[in-house]
Amino acid sequence: MADNNTFDAIVVGSGISGGWAAKELTEKGLKVLMLERGHHIEHIKDYADTNKPVWEYPHRGGRTRKMVEDYPVLKRDYPLNERNLSYWASDKDSPYVEKKPFGWFRGYHTGGRSLMWGRQSYRWSEQDYEANAKDGIAIDWPVRYKEIAPWYDYVESFAGISGSLEGLPQLPDGKFLPPMEMNVVEKMVAEKIKQHYNNQRTMIIGRTANLTKEIPGRTTACQFRNICWNGCIFGAYFSTQSSTLPAAMKTGNLTLRNNSIVTEVIYDKDTKKAKGVRVLDAVTNQTYEFFSKIVFLCASTFNSTWILMRSATDIWPDGLGSSSGELGHNVMDHHLKLGASGDVEGFEDRYTFGFRPNGIYIPRFRNLPGGEKRNYIRGFGYQGAASREGWGRQIAELNIGAELKDALGEPGKWTMGVGGFGEMLPYHDNKITLSKDKKDKWGLPVLEFDVEFKENEKNMRIDIVNDAKEMLEAAGIKNVRGGDGGCEPGWGIHEMGTARMGKDQKTSVLNKWNQVWDAPNVYVTDGSFMTSASCVNPSLSYMAFTARAVDHAVSELKKMNV
Amino acid sequence: MVAAATGGVVIGGEFFLAGCKNPEAGVGESATFGESDIAFLDEVAETIFPKTSTPGAKDAKVGQYMSVMVTDCYEAKDQQAFRDGMKKINEACDKMHKHGFMKASPEQRKELLVSLDKERAEYQKNKKKEDPNHYFQYFKQLTIMGYFTSKEGREGATNYQPVPGRYQGDIPYKKGDKVQTGLS
Numbered sequence: 001m002a003d004n005n006t007f008d009a010i011v012v013g014s015g016i017s018g019g020w021a022a023k024e025l026t027e028k029g030l031k032v033l034m035l036e037r038g039h040h041i042e043h044i045k046d047y048a049d050t051n052k053p054v055w056e057y058p059h060r061g062g063r064t065r066k067m068v069e070d071y072p073v074l075k076r077d078y079p080l081n082e083r084n085l086s087y088w089a090s091d092k093d094s095p096y097v098e099k100k101p102f103g104w105f106r107g108y109h110t111g112g113r114s115l116m117w118g119r120q121s122y123r124w125s126e127q128d129y130e131a132n133a134k135d136g137i138a139i140d141w142p143v144r145y146k147e148i149a150p151w152y153d154y155v156e157s158f159a160g161i162s163g164s165l166e167g168l169p170q171l172p173d174g175k176f177l178p179p180m181e182m183n184v185v186e187k188m189v190a191e192k193i194k195q196h197y198n199n200q201r202t203m204i205i206g207r208t209a210n211l212t213k214e215i216p217g218r219t220t221a222c223q224f225r226n227i228c229w230n231g232c233i234f235g236a237y238f239s240t241q242s243s244t245l246p247a248a249m250k251t252g253n254l255t256l257r258n259n260s261i262v263t264e265v266i267y268d269k270d271t272k273k274a275k276g277v278r279v280l281d282a283v284t285n286q287t288y289e290f291f292s293k294i295v296f297l298c299a300s301t302f303n304s305t306w307i308l309m310r311s312a313t314d315i316w317p318d319g320l321g322s323s324s325g326e327l328g329h330n331v332m333d334h335h336l337k338l339g340a341s342g343d344v345e346g347f348e349d350r351y352t353f354g355f356r357p358n359g360i361y362i363p364r365f366r367n368l369p370g371g372e373k374r375n376y377i378r379g380f381g382y383q384g385a386a387s388r389e390g391w392g393r394q395i396a397e398l399n400i401g402a403e404l405k406d407a408l409g410e411p412g413k414w415t416m417g418v419g420g421f422g423e424m425l426p427y428h429d430n431k432i433t434l435s436k437d438k439k440d441k442w443g444l445p446v447l448e449f450d451v452e453f454k455e456n457e458k459n460m461r462i463d464i465v466n467d468a469k470e471m472l473e474a475a476g477i478k479n480v481r482g483g484d485g486g487c488e489p490g491w492g493i494h495e496m497g498t499a500r501m502g503k504d505q506k507t508s509v510l511n512k513w514n515q516v517w518d519a520p521n522v523y524v525t526d527g528s529f530m531t532s533a534s535c536v537n538p539s540l541s542y543m544a545f546t547a548r549a550v551d552h553a554v555s556e557l558k559k560m561n562v
Numbered sequence: 563m564v565a566a567a568t569g570g571v572v573i574g575g576e577f578f579l580a581g582c583k584n585p586e587a588g589v590g591e592s593a594t595f596g597e598s599d600i601a602f603l604d605e606v607a608e609t610i611f612p613k614t615s616t617p618g619a620k621d622a623k624v625g626q627y628m629s630v631m632v633t634d635c636y637e638a639k640d641q642q643a644f645r646d647g648m649k650k651i652n653e654a655c656d657k658m659h660k661h662g663f664m665k666a667s668p669e670q671r672k673e674l675l676v677s678l679d680k681e682r683a684e685y686q687k688n689k690k691k692e693d694p695n696h697y698f699q700y701f702k703q704l705t706i707m708g709y710f711t712s713k714e715g716r717e718g719a720t721n722y723q724p725v726p727g728r729y730q731g732d733i734p735y736k737k738g739d740k741v742q743t744g745l746s
Binding site (some may be wrong): 054060063183351353356401406496 | 579594609610611612614616627630631635636637672675676679680683702706707708709710711712713716719720723724725726727728729730731732733734735736737738740741742743744745746
């Protein structure tokens with residue numbers, strides 16, 4: 001069995017979940033093959049723009065007509081710019097069908113979107129895991145906070161999450177590095193919100209996967225340049241490259257293969273398990289088979305489900321894991337692009353130093369236990385910041401000349417803004433399916449998206465804007481302007497669902513250990529497994545569930561159960 | 563409107579660029595930016611942001627920057643509006659000072675652009691959302707953007723901190739201290 005196509009475990013994908021799976025599996029002594037569909041990006045060496053000042057970009061970081069033409073999806077939001085374009089998947093090579101608008105922003109390379117992620121890292125609360133059961137919607141989570149809490153401890157300690165301890169039931173504290181600092185205006189606003197709402201609403205510093213001090217193996221803390229998305233030469237934020245990949249490589253147990261599109265999981269009817277995976281080399285178009293005892297699908301939400309849909313179709317026409325009828329269903333994201341901002345009076349003699357890759361966070365306060373019930377269920381949080389205006393501001397009283405140049409060379413007034421992140425419910429009819437006729441450049445049938453926000457999200461959005469305005473006004477902010485900029489599903493880049501976990505194989509794709517009910521040696525640990533969406537950023541939960549699933553898989557292997 | 567003013571037809575960006583090249587044309591006539599265009603844009607930008615104790619727009623090569631941004635990033639209709647704007651600046655200068663912009667003294671240029679900027683501000687304030695921008699909006703915006711994203715502008719006119727190394731949320735500020743800028 002010891003030929004070079006056979007491993008103890010195969011990990012599909014190298015992003016946040018895949019990196020964690022590889023680290024945990026290799027550290028437990030398994031020989032692991034990690035398959036990444038895109039090219040390699042070497043830590044530090046390949047971060048071409050990590051030290052590049054804005055003037056070295058031909059268009060100063062902006063977008064050209066050619067880029068807009070080439071990236072019909074990416075152009076819909078901030079990801080399309082000149083700075084890290086090579087980190088985003090080509091829309092042209094990897095098309096999909098939108099029955100309704102859905103923005104799918106992907107990173108196909110070593111590290112996946114761990115290189116470009118927003119790094120905000122929050123635990124889910126007991127209330128989040130109980131939500132479906134209490135509201136009587138979708139299915140109950142098979143896991144409770146108590147079971148996952150030690151895994152949050154574990155992944156936070158390794159990843160390096162900075163944050164403050166707040167004692168909030170809706171946003172549990174964790175194993176944090178020292179918090180970043182709120183600036184002088186944010187502290188004022190936080191205090192006023194606390195007073196006005198009698199401690200029922202809180203504004204805290206964001207919890208972020210940026211090192212505020214050195215941790216073992218990572219010797220440089222954040223330098224406050226705030227250009228994380230280019231890749232950090234200091235390795236000061238969590239990414240596969242800075243964190244999990246070096247740990248996995250150190251064991252000598254990891255083989256990383258790039259340009260490896262997994263076309264299907266090879267399913268063995270007799271053992272009712274997976275034997276391995278079939279791979280299409282994205283560059284040579286050659287096909288390969290790799291074999292293993294266990295398979296971790298960490299290809300990203302939708303891509304892992306896409307692989308399952310193409311697997312074991314001789315037994316289940318809709319693919320491996322489809323026996324419940326839930327594979328591809330319950331697509332979720334967070335809804336955003338709305339909030340409020342305004343001007344701050346005073347503080348003209350105060351300023352900040354450095355560029356903080358983080359902002360403030362206002363944890364959920366709506367529909368908490370014992371509170372007033374709104375005309376929607378669940379809730380939302382806000383991210384935001386206060387800052388002094390820079391050179392891009394309007395100065396109506398000056399027209400042109402030296403006075404204008406000098407004035408814009410000084411900071412302007414303070415402003416404060418917050419933007420909402422709302423929970424989206426899991427709806428069975430929000431789904432992805434395989435296209436019958438459209439294929440990508442590798443001949444694979446593309447995904448069709450049929451996803452929309454519904455009544456609950458729309459009602460919530462009214463509160464998100466009104467509450468933002470009210471809180472800023474309560475904090476004494478002037479000229480408060482609020483609004484809903486409109487949002488497509490997908491723009492949160494927090495895709496979740498399509499292979500949800502549950503207690504019953506008739507209504508879920510995975511069991512509580514992230515195992516596919518129909519093939520227990522296949523684990524899915526990216527956002528596909530999520531049974532509901534909470535309103536907090538999900539990546540930390542993927543880390544925790546991945547580490548827990550590996551622990552389970554290895555112990556089951558020892559017991560010969562998988 | 564734009565088509566009528568130039569006697570031409572507004573066509574797609576790429577064809578426009580490839581098909582209308584005429585290096586002999588006057589200011590704003592050519593579809594690509596020649597040396598004389600860039601020299602003109604430099605002088606417009608320098609009038610908006612003149613050299614003082616800090617670098618001017620010409621030091622920051624803002625004319626070149628404008629030509630790249632307009633060519634690569636602007637939609638065809640905005641490119642046309644920008645080119646027409648170059649001509650309009652020249653014509654307005656002729657009307658005010660009896661000669662073109664390049665022949666005008668710095669004082670004459672300033673007088674002209676101050677009046678155009680007032681016209682711009684008035685127009686922008688009253689325009690409907692779907693109305694096009696006043697042409698001088700492009701020149702002013704590109705000058706500010708080009709200057710403050712240039713090496714000369716950042717290093718000369720702001721407190722440029724490529725690697726701050728720390729964050730402080732409350733430091734004293736006194737009038738005249740420069741705005742802080744970084745790599746991005």
